[in-house]
Amino acid sequence: MAQFRTCPDTGLYFHKSAESLIKANAVVGAVFLLVAGILALLVTLTRWQAIHLLPADQFYMALTAHGIDALIFWIIFFEMAVLYVASSVLLRCRLATPYWGWVQFALMMVGSVMTNVAIFQGGSSVMMTSYVPMQAAPHFYLGLILFAVGALIGCFVFFGTLVVAKDEKTYEGSVPLVTFGAITAAIIAVFTIASGAIILVPTFLWSIGYISHIDAEMYRIIWWGLGHSSQQINVAAHVSIWYLIAGLVFGARPMSEKVSRAAFLLYIFFLQLASAHHILVDPGVSSEWKVFNTSYAMYLAVLASMIHGLTVPGSIEVAQRAKGLTNGMFEWLRKAPWDNPVFSGMFISLITFGFIGGITGVVMGTEQINLIIHNTIYVPAHFHATVVTGTTLAFMAITYFLIPVLFRRQMILPGLAKIQPYLFGGGMSILILFMLGAGTMGVSRRHWDMDFTGAALGFDYPGIAYTMMGIGAFGGVIGVLGGAAFLLVTVGSLLFGKKLEPSAGLLQSFGVPLAASCYSSTKPEILPMAPPLEHHDTTSFEAPGTFVLALLLLVSFVVYYFINWKYLASVWPLS
Amino acid sequence: MTSFMPPADRIWWKVPVGRQEIIWIAIALVWCLILFFMMPYWHIYGKQNLSNEAYQTTPAKFGAKVQAMIDQYKVGEEAGIPIVKPPAGSDVYLLGRLWQWYPILDLEKDKTYRLHLSSMDWQHGFSLQPININIQVVPGYEMVITVTPDQAGEYGIVCNEYCGIGHHTMVGKLYVKE
Numbered sequence: 001m002a003q004f005r006t007c008p009d010t011g012l013y014f015h016k017s018a019e020s021l022i023k024a025n026a027v028v029g030a031v032f033l034l035v036a037g038i039l040a041l042l043v044t045l046t047r048w049q050a051i052h053l054l055p056a057d058q059f060y061m062a063l064t065a066h067g068i069d070a071l072i073f074w075i076i077f078f079e080m081a082v083l084y085v086a087s088s089v090l091l092r093c094r095l096a097t098p099y100w101g102w103v104q105f106a107l108m109m110v111g112s113v114m115t116n117v118a119i120f121q122g123g124s125s126v127m128m129t130s131y132v133p134m135q136a137a138p139h140f141y142l143g144l145i146l147f148a149v150g151a152l153i154g155c156f157v158f159f160g161t162l163v164v165a166k167d168e169k170t171y172e173g174s175v176p177l178v179t180f181g182a183i184t185a186a187i188i189a190v191f192t193i194a195s196g197a198i199i200l201v202p203t204f205l206w207s208i209g210y211i212s213h214i215d216a217e218m219y220r221i222i223w224w225g226l227g228h229s230s231q232q233i234n235v236a237a238h239v240s241i242w243y244l245i246a247g248l249v250f251g252a253r254p255m256s257e258k259v260s261r262a263a264f265l266l267y268i269f270f271l272q273l274a275s276a277h278h279i280l281v282d283p284g285v286s287s288e289w290k291v292f293n294t295s296y297a298m299y300l301a302v303l304a305s306m307i308h309g310l311t312v313p314g315s316i317e318v319a320q321r322a323k324g325l326t327n328g329m330f331e332w333l334r335k336a337p338w339d340n341p342v343f344s345g346m347f348i349s350l351i352t353f354g355f356i357g358g359i360t361g362v363v364m365g366t367e368q369i370n371l372i373i374h375n376t377i378y379v380p381a382h383f384h385a386t387v388v389t390g391t392t393l394a395f396m397a398i399t400y401f402l403i404p405v406l407f408r409r410q411m412i413l414p415g416l417a418k419i420q421p422y423l424f425g426g427g428m429s430i431l432i433l434f435m436l437g438a439g440t441m442g443v444s445r446r447h448w449d450m451d452f453t454g455a456a457l458g459f460d461y462p463g464i465a466y467t468m469m470g471i472g473a474f475g476g477v478i479g480v481l482g483g484a485a486f487l488l489v490t491v492g493s494l495l496f497g498k499k500l501e502p503s504a505g506l507l508q509s510f511g512v513p514l515a516a517s518c519y520s521s522t523k524p525e526i527l528p529m530a531p532p533l534e535h536h537d538t539t540s541f542e543a544p545g546t547f548v549l550a551l552l553l554l555v556s557f558v559v560y561y562f563i564n565w566k567y568l569a570s571v572w573p574l575s
Numbered sequence: 576m577t578s579f580m581p582p583a584d585r586i587w588w589k590v591p592v593g594r595q596e597i598i599w600i601a602i603a604l605v606w607c608l609i610l611f612f613m614m615p616y617w618h619i620y621g622k623q624n625l626s627n628e629a630y631q632t633t634p635a636k637f638g639a640k641v642q643a644m645i646d647q648y649k650v651g652e653e654a655g656i657p658i659v660k661p662p663a664g665s666d667v668y669l670l671g672r673l674w675q676w677y678p679i680l681d682l683e684k685d686k687t688y689r690l691h692l693s694s695m696d697w698q699h700g701f702s703l704q705p706i707n708i709n710i711q712v713v714p715g716y717e718m719v720i721t722v723t724p725d726q727a728g729e730y731g732i733v734c735n736e737y738c739g740i741g742h743h744t745m746v747g748k749l750y751v752k753e
Binding site for chain 1: 746
């Protein structure tokens with residue numbers, strides 16, 4: 001009989017096996033965040049030319065490990081936890097086949113450790129993309145493959161749990177919006193991992209000598225079906241978390257279930273075309289293919305993100321106005337709980353993802369504009385705005401909620417927790433904005449030395465490019481401090497926080513269940529539908545402040561987009 | 576408490592959508608279509624477009640073409656690398672290899688050339704600075720770009736695709752003269 005625990009503070013139900021898996025995945029994710037953060041510091045201090053910390057070989061090793069540990073291992077371990085929360089916890093349902101959940105965890109552990117061993121042995125400094133024909137050690141690829149198989153199993157445990165919930169009627173009506181978003185993430189994950197398997201399995205066989213040749217261009221196109229689409233898993237996951245936090249903190253309901261769900265559906269249909277973003281200046285691929293794919297078929301996935309950009313803050317505004325915060329355009333926002341890291345983290349994530357990550361992504365994903373951006377440091381600047389201040393900060397924000405609820409520990413250092421999202425989001429935004437600037441000046445990504453020491457022929461970047469890299473790196477250091485503050489608060493809480501439940505010890509933080517008396521085998525009450533709206537006026541502007549913010553986003557977008565066309569028009573004619 | 580609860584209406588897809596959202600979706604959709612049509616527009620009216628011309632090749636074949644051009648049009652040498660001044664309008668060849676762009680091209684301003692790019696070994700990134708034109712160079716593929724340098728000067732070609740420990744020393748040169 002399935003064992004459940006009710007959280008006395010929130011009323012959420014935790015299935016015993018699901019709870020352990022959520023904890024284990026989240027904690028291991030945080031360990032990889034720690035490793036990735038240390039590596040981030042080394043990388044950023046090396047690219048700060050005045051410091052230039054690491055020698056070339058160690059820099060490329062650290063950069064390879066940083067990319068893989070942060071972008072793959074931290075985020076996907078945490079996403080496994082998110083999937084189990086969105087299915088088992090939100091639907092009050094037992095987790096399907098917990099045994100397979102542990103297989104997921106074990107495979108991902110073995111794979112992530114194996115790939116890290118390969119990298120730190122030194123023979124696999126091939127960057128996260130591992131472009132052929134540069135070759136890594138076989139266990140570099142094998143680790144990634146095992147990790148991906150684990151993640152795939154996790155997705156199917158999630159799907160299985162949805163089936164169980166439906167079958168056992170644990171909820172009324174349709175699944176909640178947050179779960180719908182998680183389903184989107186999991187569906188995208190499945191075809192992403194399929195792309196990964198199609199290219200990484202042959203590459204592994206090539207590394208052990210069973211296949212003689214992998215076409216370099218074919219590798220790029222298929223690998224990016226993994227590499228970029230996997231970022232769309234993150235988008236779907238962190239947008240779901242935005243909605244979740246809006247509900248948790250404000251009691252917000254979606255402005256329109258239909259609109260928000262349709263936007264998620266657009267992600268499923270179109271996001272996987274983004275492989276093209278990396279192929280725009282490649283040989284042998286036609287302009288028609290590039291234009292169609294890079295635009296996600298006429299930017300329909302961008303449309304989806306623009307919709308969420310309105311409906312997430314809009315739902316908060318509606319909830320705040322219902323509480324009487326109706327003065328002017330922005331009282332609802334001014335009087336939001338800015339000292340609650342769950343909210344501030346989420347809102348900074350929303351703003352930086354939209355204004356910086358989203359706009360720069362569309363600009364550099366424009367077929368011709370990519371000519372002036374491809375492989376410059378503009379590219380990592382863009383994706384730090386999406387996956388660091390976007391995804392990672394959203395995951396940090398929800399972690400603050402989970403510490404007392406899931407781990408049953410009171411948070412320590414609340415003062416530090418209050419400023420942490422600002423420290424992390426602010427530092428990373430400095431890094432991002434100045435890296436965007438340096439990229440516009442042509443500074444290369446994945447490059448150890450912008451002085452080109454030892455080169456037969458030289459080239460001098462303008463002095464301003466050095467200044468920008470320096471200021472950016474300074475912001476990076478602040479960002480790392482913000483990341484350290486997060487780990488200090490969260491890990492410190494697990495170790496030293498007041499126990500909200502006497503049996504919540506150290507081992508419990510890693511997935512051992514709480515005392516048996518916490519659980520009961522009574523089936524949770526059926527999850528009811530949301531209470532009906534008293535009135536729904538479709539003609540009025542329910543969230544005017546949000547509409548102004550959305551128009552501000554649009555204007556920034558339009559101006560910045562055409563500035564880049566203007567810049568492109570100044571370079572040599574090419575055809 | 577409703578974003579994580581089942582929708583209030585069982586038939587949620589029949590609940591009418593608010594005017595505010597409809598207006599925003601309409602604005603966003605129009606903007607998305609503009610974003611899309613800018614690309615074909617630039618193919619017709621813009622001057623910076625990559626050609627679709629590319630051929631499969633091998634390092635040996637491409638290397639031979641580069642050498643033939645050098646033999647015919649070499650005008651000097653810098654840091655041990657030949658400087659080549661091919662006639663305006665001709666096919667010019669540039670190869671990337673660990674860790675060198677080869678040879679140095681000497682081009683005339685406002686003349687059009689067919690620039691062939693390929694790699695002898697790993698992937699490289701052709702990053703022409705400070706003008707900032709960036710093109711992926713992939714082994715096994717010969718990409719042909721018709722280029723018209725319209726500003727005279729001395730340009731650096733930085734490699735911006737990571738290619739191993741000597742990546743930062745891979746810098747080439749290109750001259751454009753009046």
